[in-house]
Amino acid sequence: MTPEQREAFAARKAASVARNPEGRKRRMLRNFFNIGLEQYEEMHLAQAGVCAICGEPETAKRGDLVMDLSVDHDHSCCPDKGRSCGKCVRGLLCANCNKGLGAFRDDPERLMAAVAYLATHKSQA
Numbered sequence: 001m002t003p004e005q006r007e008a009f010a011a012r013k014a015a016s017v018a019r020n021p022e023g024r025k026r027r028m029l030r031n032f033f034n035i036g037l038e039q040y041e042e043m044h045l046a047q048a049g050v051c052a053i054c055g056e057p058e059t060a061k062r063g064d065l066v067m068d069l070s071v072d073h074d075h076s077c078c079p080d081k082g083r084s085c086g087k088c089v090r091g092l093l094c095a096n097c098n099k100g101l102g103a104f105r106d107d108p109e110r111l112m113a114a115v116a117y118l119a120t121h122k123s124q125a
Contacts (some may be wrong), residue, residue, distance in 0.1 A: 025068070033071045034086030043092050044069065052091035053101075062096035070098040075106055 001009070017024050026037045050057050051069060060067045069092035077088035093101070104110040 013098070016097035026079070027125060031083070033073060033089055035084075035089055039089075040071065040092075043089075051097050053093055056094060057082055058094045067112045069093060070095060073097060073103065092122040 013113050022037065025040075029037055029040055040085065047069075049069075051074070058067055058069050071084075072090045072093045073084040074088035074090060078085045101111075
């Protein structure tokens with residue numbers, strides 16, 4: 001693909017997303033998590049629009065827009081590591097909590113060790 005073709009493709013894609021942002025979200029939810037927009041919205045409503053871990057709304061931004069809560073799923077469940085089967089979706093997380101779980105490799109023992117470490121080294125100030 002030439003630079004001109006790449007630029008034209010990017011412009012067409014941006015125009016398409018601008019015309020139908022919900023369509024892009026629908027496709028991403030279906031392609032990566034095997035859930036529909038309706039299921040995402042039900043989870044969002046059930047969680048009152050906040051992260052299932054910290055209880056805070058999303059604050060991370062992409063450009064000038066606040067991002068949607070991230071779909072969390074059990075990575076050990078699905079053989080196709082790039083996608084979820086949909087049955088292992090656990091909930092919606094803010095970007096920070098989602099990254100935190102990823103950093104701890106979704107391992108409860110690592111997370112508990114981190115909690116113990118923080119409790120042991122809690123500042124008395």
